[in-house]
Amino acid sequence: MSLNPQVAAVTRIRVRYAKGNALRFIGHLDLQRLWERLLRRSKLPVRYSQGFHPRARLNLASALPLGFISDEELLDFWLDSPCPLTEIQARLAEAAPPGLKIHTVQQIDPKETALQVQMKASEFTVSFYDPPAATELEQKIAWLLTQEVINKTRRKKTYNLRPLVLDMQVINTLAGERELWMRLLAEPAATGRPDDILEELGFPNTAYLVRRTRVILG
Amino acid sequence: MTQKSLQQRIERILPTVTKPGRYVGGELNQVVKPWDSVQTHVALVFPDIYDLGQSNLGMALLYDRLNQHADIAAERAFSPWVDMETAMRNEEIPLFSLENKRPLIDFDIIGVSLPYETLYTNFLNILDLAGIPLYSKARDTHHPLVIAGGQAVFNPEPVAAFVDAFAIGEGEEMVFEIVAAHQSWIASKGSREELLTRLAGIPGVYVPALVAVKYHADGRVQAVESVHPAMKLPVDKRILAKLPSPLNRFLVPNVEVVHERVSVEIMRGCTRGCRFCHAGMVNRPIRERSVDEVLTAIQAGLDQTGYEEVSLLSLSSSDYSEIIPLIEGLKALLIERQVDISLPSLRIESFSEDLMDVLQSLSPGGGFTLAPEAGTERLRKVINKPLSDAELMRTVRSVFQHGWKSLKLYFMIGHPQETLSDIEAIADTCKAVLQEGRQIAGGRAKVHAGVSTFIPKPHTPFQWSAFDDLTAIETKLALLREAFRGTKIKMTWNDPQMSLLEAWLSRGDRRLAPVIESAWRKGARFDAWGDQFRIEPWQAAFAECGLDPDFYSSRERGLNEVLPWDHINAGVRKAFLLDDYQLSLAGEIRPDCRERCYACGILASFNHLRLAQPGGGWKCP
Ligand code: SF4
Numbered sequence: 001m002s003l004n005p006q007v008a009a010v011t012r013i014r015v016r017y018a019k020g021n022a023l024r025f026i027g028h029l030d031l032q033r034l035w036e037r038l039l040r041r042s043k044l045p046v047r048y049s050q051g052f053h054p055r056a057r058l059n060l061a062s063a064l065p066l067g068f069i070s071d072e073e074l075l076d077f078w079l080d081s082p083c084p085l086t087e088i089q090a091r092l093a094e095a096a097p098p099g100l101k102i103h104t105v106q107q108i109d110p111k112e113t114a115l116q117v118q119m120k121a122s123e124f125t126v127s128f129y130d131p132p133a134a135t136e137l138e139q140k141i142a143w144l145l146t147q148e149v150i151n152k153t154r155r156k157k158t159y160n161l162r163p164l165v166l167d168m169q170v171i172n173t174l175a176g177e178r179e180l181w182m183r184l185l186a187e188p189a190a191t192g193r194p195d196d197i198l199e200e201l202g203f204p205n206t207a208y209l210v211r212r213t214r215v216i217l218g
Numbered sequence: 219m220t221q222k223s224l225q226q227r228i229e230r231i232l233p234t235v236t237k238p239g240r241y242v243g244g245e246l247n248q249v250v251k252p253w254d255s256v257q258t259h260v261a262l263v264f265p266d267i268y269d270l271g272q273s274n275l276g277m278a279l280l281y282d283r284l285n286q287h288a289d290i291a292a293e294r295a296f297s298p299w300v301d302m303e304t305a306m307r308n309e310e311i312p313l314f315s316l317e318n319k320r321p322l323i324d325f326d327i328i329g330v331s332l333p334y335e336t337l338y339t340n341f342l343n344i345l346d347l348a349g350i351p352l353y354s355k356a357r358d359t360h361h362p363l364v365i366a367g368g369q370a371v372f373n374p375e376p377v378a379a380f381v382d383a384f385a386i387g388e389g390e391e392m393v394f395e396i397v398a399a400h401q402s403w404i405a406s407k408g409s410r411e412e413l414l415t416r417l418a419g420i421p422g423v424y425v426p427a428l429v430a431v432k433y434h435a436d437g438r439v440q441a442v443e444s445v446h447p448a449m450k451l452p453v454d455k456r457i458l459a460k461l462p463s464p465l466n467r468f469l470v471p472n473v474e475v476v477h478e479r480v481s482v483e484i485m486r487g488c489t490r491g492c493r494f495c496h497a498g499m500v501n502r503p504i505r506e507r508s509v510d511e512v513l514t515a516i517q518a519g520l521d522q523t524g525y526e527e528v529s530l531l532s533l534s535s536s537d538y539s540e541i542i543p544l545i546e547g548l549k550a551l552l553i554e555r556q557v558d559i560s561l562p563s564l565r566i567e568s569f570s571e572d573l574m575d576v577l578q579s580l581s582p583g584g585g586f587t588l589a590p591e592a593g594t595e596r597l598r599k600v601i602n603k604p605l606s607d608a609e610l611m612r613t614v615r616s617v618f619q620h621g622w623k624s625l626k627l628y629f630m631i632g633h634p635q636e637t638l639s640d641i642e643a644i645a646d647t648c649k650a651v652l653q654e655g656r657q658i659a660g661g662r663a664k665v666h667a668g669v670s671t672f673i674p675k676p677h678t679p680f681q682w683s684a685f686d687d688l689t690a691i692e693t694k695l696a697l698l699r700e701a702f703r704g705t706k707i708k709m710t711w712n713d714p715q716m717s718l719l720e721a722w723l724s725r726g727d728r729r730l731a732p733v734i735e736s737a738w739r740k741g742a743r744f745d746a747w748g749d750q751f752r753i754e755p756w757q758a759a760f761a762e763c764g765l766d767p768d769f770y771s772s773r774e775r776g777l778n779e780v781l782p783w784d785h786i787n788a789g790v791r792k793a794f795l796l797d798d799y800q801l802s803l804a805g806e807i808r809p810d811c812r813e814r815c816y817a818c819g820i821l822a823s824f825n826h827l828r829l830a831q832p833g834g835g836w837k838c839p
Contacts, residue, residue, distance in 0.1 A: 022244035025232055026472045030239065034472055037524030040555075053526070054556045067233045095524070097246035097470065129230060205233040 011079040012108040019070040022099025028063040041095035047078035061115040070212035123214040126180040164192030231305040239473035240268035243316030246470040251291040261325040265340035273477035293317040313347035322348035332368040335723035336746035339738040373676040373783035378426035379731035387455030418448040422456030452787040459831035464515035479527035480519030488533035496675035500788040504837040527558040536569035589628035593643030618658040632672040632686030645701035671717035677788040679798035685721040685771040721771040727782035791819035
């Protein structure tokens, strides 16, 4: 299949979707493959690379660590020929596996920069399997926010975690549970990881469930 | 423990293990039925990790067929990888199904797939993780019924003590008869013995508890006798006169598995009669699926999965009589969807220039695989895979001329009547092939030699032969490595010790049960995995049980000996195998039986089925 040479005819589509519990333990690379297959099943005129093994051109806003769920994820893909948005949405929803819910589909200016470059921040809530006392949480947050440098090592690289935390609070859910809310920097070279922060606060990754609630573009 | 809390406990250990997506299910096209909505719960178990088991077509077919039945729910379970096993044992989490996350012990029937013998320790580990007694005789009416099937159980004896009933042969119809027997037994409120005798009445089902084995003083089997009138011996394998409909619901894994492609079986069975080939003997007769049926299945598979590759499965794809029309018919679909095709198992002498033309146009760039299996014309006659050197080189030339750059050649070492000059000939053949390739494709031509060790398998003409001596195998491998040194030929080989284990387990009798148990207790698991397999626990286990492993692997069996698997009828008569064995000793071949029937026993055993379901699929003349 040859690519459509008229750039003007190429449509860029942005999908907002949720990654639910059924996909909680599906990592970033697997999620990319999942989207490629979803797009193939949708039979939309998706733009593919050339060569023996053509691949759909995909652009995910920000990798979600394994074990997290999300209310809001963003993905861009490209179409070789236009298609009504309602039809795109319907076809994606039909091809989606359990746990992936399509919220909205919109058309984007093809000249916009890549989603990863536009990323500014993400918001997360953390629910605990054995919720700690409110005062304990408050104290830990207060401690963290007063620090200037908190060095953390991930994959043999040490970085200062503190400036990546933009804000943090204890919240109460409608169900009356105490949860942690945080807004973390998510720029291409400086992305905060909730699990690193929680580890710093003394919570192992078997103690909680993280949900991304919002991604903020610049 | 409540069901909810089990689910939560599972979720809490998952962040600590590698690739947790293996243990969660929830894939597209998974079937989850409310637990209380069906009468019979079947857990289909593949005793290796999800990544392998989920790619197993046999298990996928049973899952699909069983779940089409309103009264049955089939759920899946696989072996946890070592880190997950540790986490589960620490937290006392029993092995659970992926669909409803139910402990395996809650199921009515556990159906275990045993395609090869190196899964036996994993099988025991699964029973143990599920809290089910290892030995059949220790189970009572509260325990699930443990059924095993698959290619390995054509010799069921080594695992007979752990299995309540074996399904011998093709299971697609048999499973429903087993479920029906279980349901009527439940209604009858009968004893465990009554369940076993009901099962024994189903054709193809073997209940080892109803059969007694007597041994000679030297350990050879003296006699195998039924101890209950319901258990008739021999047990004839089950076959279907016509291949059942292909998979119609394709599950799409969320985590990466070994085969991510739409696999459709185009043909079952093989009539070439290679004497080393277990699959070729036990899967007779040849039955083909129609081109239309294959095309429809592939289209449905691609629509449902979004996969980028299609694979046509059979033991010998180029022998499928409609192979060119099939590939031609697929062409448009493959090009439109930008899908790759893989066609494993091409026979050197049976694929044509035409086939190479279409394959090259559809899937350029890939490698090509041929399996001469032995280095000399003489030895190829002994193993009944006759092929002249000239014919081999003609094919090789043609492959390179069609544009393929890389060629993989499969060989086996340790064949009966093999000499070192046969091994040297393997090296010479590979070198000649590379030279041929270079003349056509220049410096980009690549040759890869894959070398495995011959295992004399039950129900083949070589079942009387011995497994080659381990030091002899090492010498042969060293000779090959030396011969390839400094050449551009890459060689890979199987661990001969792993083949030796396979020889013990495939040629064994009932006395192996405590050996398998002991090896498992000493930590043997994942014996098919190069990085996990260790021979030491096995050697220690044999010693502990007072058995000599060489007795099973290294001894030529007497022609009049009762073989431990003689009471299982795989369709091909022992007299036919013996005849063929003697032909091999004389260096004589027996050509493909598609042209001329040699009365192997298949038609004699199953002609009534063929008459009841006439049609073009069954290829015996
Ligand atoms: S019955 Fe005859 S034709 Fe059929 S598989 Fe046996 S030998 Fe071949």
